Amino acid sequence: MSKSSEKPKQHDELGEAHECPICKDMEFIFYKDDQGYEFAKPCECRERKAWKRRFKQALIPDEFVHAKFENFKRVNEYQQAMYQMTIDYLNEFSVIKQEDGTKKKIMPNKNLGFIAVVGEQRLRELPAGERAEAKRQHNNFGVGKTHLQIALAKRLIKDGFNVLVVSDVTFMDELIQAKMMNDEGETLDRLLYSAIHADVLVWDDIGKAKWSEAKEALYYQIINERYRKQKPIVFNSNEDRGTLSEKIGYAAASRLIGQCGSYLREIEGEDFRLQKSG
Template sequence: MTQRFTNIAEVLADLQAKVQSKPLEKQKKPEKPGEDEYECPICKDTEFVYYKQKSTNGLLYEFSKPCECRERKAWKRRFKQSMIPDEFLNANFENYQRVTQSQKVMYQMTLDYLNEFSVVEEEDGTKKKVLSQANFGLIAVFGEQRLKELPVGERAMVKQQHNNFGIGKTHLQIALSKRLIKDGFNVLVVSDVTFMDELIQAKMMNDEGETLNRLLKSAITADVLIWDDIGKAKWSEAKETLYYQIINERYRKQRPIVFNSNEDRGTLADKIGFAAASRLLGQCGDFLLETEGEDWRLKKKGAV
């Protein structure tokens, strides 16, 4: 028979009675994690191994030392924080195609630039990271913006003569970033269009500049900033200001920028501003290469 209630008080009283009439289930204590639940069973994921040792006066002291997994986990953290694009996760020096002369020159220059970095062990056992004092840039001989300004009928021929797309610039610089990460350097990889859009959106947010400052800080303070396809974003005065802010701060702090672009010296300056381009290109020294060649992305798809 269905029970009927005349008011809400009776409903609540009935529910309370039902709850009190049911026996409470005993809660199980959480089990202690087994050895197989830790990534590293030696240190139990603390990254330190603790041990005790008696001194000459018989007192027992506790010491710790870094676990063998510490550097491996640190490498994984740096790799994750670098923001390497998914399509380049497998890019390395070993699988870079070196068929044409331009590919060989780019490859050798990248290796020469890698030698500009080192990790020096100090007398106290700490390690000091030595950064290159130069930027490293791979840019076009004939920029994309210049190509777009040509009459439509001339573009295809000029692009074929001075192609800068799909020649392996990004592949090489991602391979460089992986080697630097492995050596202990903090690397940040940004793609120009996405990065500039994020900065502009952050600039418009009503959060007292918190998001914008966080993005700028990550780009300015990284040991090495890998800037892919710089100058690709559509120009605006706000973006030009941001380009200058990042490039100038890294210039002042002597932190290198590794960049590639489908623009040439002149058109890159048009896209990011003359002051920013002067600092970016001027700090390259011998590590600025104007390059062109066959589009290997099209070749893989059978388009050429």
């Protein structure tokens, strides 16, 4: 979020800077009733600040900060299908205000996934003479998968859901490094807790990291725990059903893909990034 979009701070009579002059950034306004008992009510700034915290904690990549449904191009059939599936999935989320004033979050017990028709690993295994043409016919890069899923993440954050966005290679490297740290597992536990307990986990380019037995175990742990807790995973991959299973493990892939139901789409099409650079 750019600094220019942030509300300028105001100074009180003591010269202290506050973004909200009403509650002095405490997010609550304190009152006294007729009997002199003190009570507090949330300030109008509280939800706005909570939204900013959720947005910051989501770890949205810089290149997708401006990704929105409104600026997603739908110039062909597969882009329209991806868009409509994501909107349908978004409509399964809701927040219900209960009688005691608390809010109950309703989330679908389903994942949303965009994967390749022919996976990157399968293409790499083709003879050199066939590879270029096969890549052209079955391109899965730059088709808008991540853009749509980040737009979904931002809408859910605005609606009050806690969302975590991870990029596969970076995330798996962090987990492996944490496993090797001499801190009694504290860093690893923190990373795993965030991934397992977020309302929604957006996993970008899953299966991109180089396979290892340790990574396969971590994939399974996160995906299985979220499966048990009925917490959704929104994911995309440049691998297909078969090659994704080889990259993250068959058990993890079975739970990940199996929880999609009708919200799994195999995508291939033109690379719009190449079109923009042409």
